[in-house]
Amino acid sequence: MENPRRQINITKDLPVQNAYTLALNGEYSHVAFDEVRAPLNKGKWRSDIFKATSEMPMDLEVGTGAGHHFAHYAAKHPERLLVGLELKYKPLVQSIRRAVVAGCKNAVINRFHAFNIDELFEDGEINDVFIHFPDPWTSPKKPKNRFVCKQNLDLLFRLQRPGAKIEFKTDSLVYFLWAMEEIRQSKYEIVFETQDLHNSEIKSENFETGFEKIFLRQGIKINFVRLLKKN
Ligand SMILES: C[S@@+](CC[C@H](N)C(=O)[O-])C[C@H]1O[C@@H](n2cnc3c(N)ncnc32)[C@H](O)[C@@H]1O
Numbered sequence: 001m002e003n004p005r006r007q008i009n010i011t012k013d014l015p016v017q018n019a020y021t022l023a024l025n026g027e028y029s030h031v032a033f034d035e036v037r038a039p040l041n042k043g044k045w046r047s048d049i050f051k052a053t054s055e056m057p058m059d060l061e062v063g064t065g066a067g068h069h070f071a072h073y074a075a076k077h078p079e080r081l082l083v084g085l086e087l088k089y090k091p092l093v094q095s096i097r098r099a100v101v102a103g104c105k106n107a108v109i110n111r112f113h114a115f116n117i118d119e120l121f122e123d124g125e126i127n128d129v130f131i132h133f134p135d136p137w138t139s140p141k142k143p144k145n146r147f148v149c150k151q152n153l154d155l156l157f158r159l160q161r162p163g164a165k166i167e168f169k170t171d172s173l174v175y176f177l178w179a180m181e182e183i184r185q186s187k188y189e190i191v192f193e194t195q196d197l198h199n200s201e202i203k204s205e206n207f208e209t210g211f212e213k214i215f216l217r218q219g220i221k222i223n224f225v226r227l228l229k230k231n
Contacts, residue, residue, distance in 0.1 A: 010036060012036070045083060057127040063147070065133070069209045071098035082106060117159065124158075129165070133211040165226055165227060167225075171221075173221075197221075
């Protein structure tokens with residue numbers, strides 16, 4: 001099935017700019033790219049943006065939110081590169097600011113619709129992918145908006161390097177069960193799966209994201225799956 005392009009507004013055409021749109025295309029324009037500038041880096045993230053070798057691992061976080069995991073991960077892994085995607089201006093700027101303030105030189109962010117991800121990366125350009133608490137779209141007619149679906153998994157499979165992983169967590173059991181069906185139809189191998197991450201053997205290695213902390217306070221169990229693109 002053809003992948004319909006998702007349309008988003010053009011930042012520079014907004015009738016009124018705000019502090020976040022100005023920061024995106026001003027103060028942070030060397031590490032933050034709007035929907036027009038971002039695709040110009042396709043195939044050139046390592047060489048032109050990070051000035052890194054082609055072997056350096058480059059990971060992707062989809063929907064960074066306020067960027068707690070984004071900045072934590074970049075700071076913890078200076079030996080890797082991290083590219084973020086976020087649609088909304090405020091969390092986008094919060095994410096990149098958090099990483100810059102933490103002293104990270106290995107993180108950039110894009111204002112981009114995650115469904116159009118093949119406009120940002122060449123085949124085999126990315127390593128691991130983090131998808132933490134994407135919008136669950138649980139009303140009956142909305143599964144087509146769920147990011148973790150067979151069509152996007154097929155895209156990611158092409159874009160990832162062999163041996164790379166996907167980490168997906170969600171508070172929504174409805175979304176998780178639906179997504180697991182999609183995953184089983186994809187080419188990924190399921191290497192770990194739980195419907196209660198915080199009572200699982202990988203709890204100690206888990207980093208709690210901003211949304212995760214909120215769900216945990218409400219006593220909601222976290223669903224988690226790790227996928228592998230085999231060599
Ligand atoms: C529920 S929040 C989770 C944020 C963060 N990952 C966390 O765990 O705290 C989902 C985020 O994904 C972003 N988002 C939603 N749809 C998106 C899309 N199609 N492309 C990129 N980001 C998207 C939203 O703006 C929001 O910040």
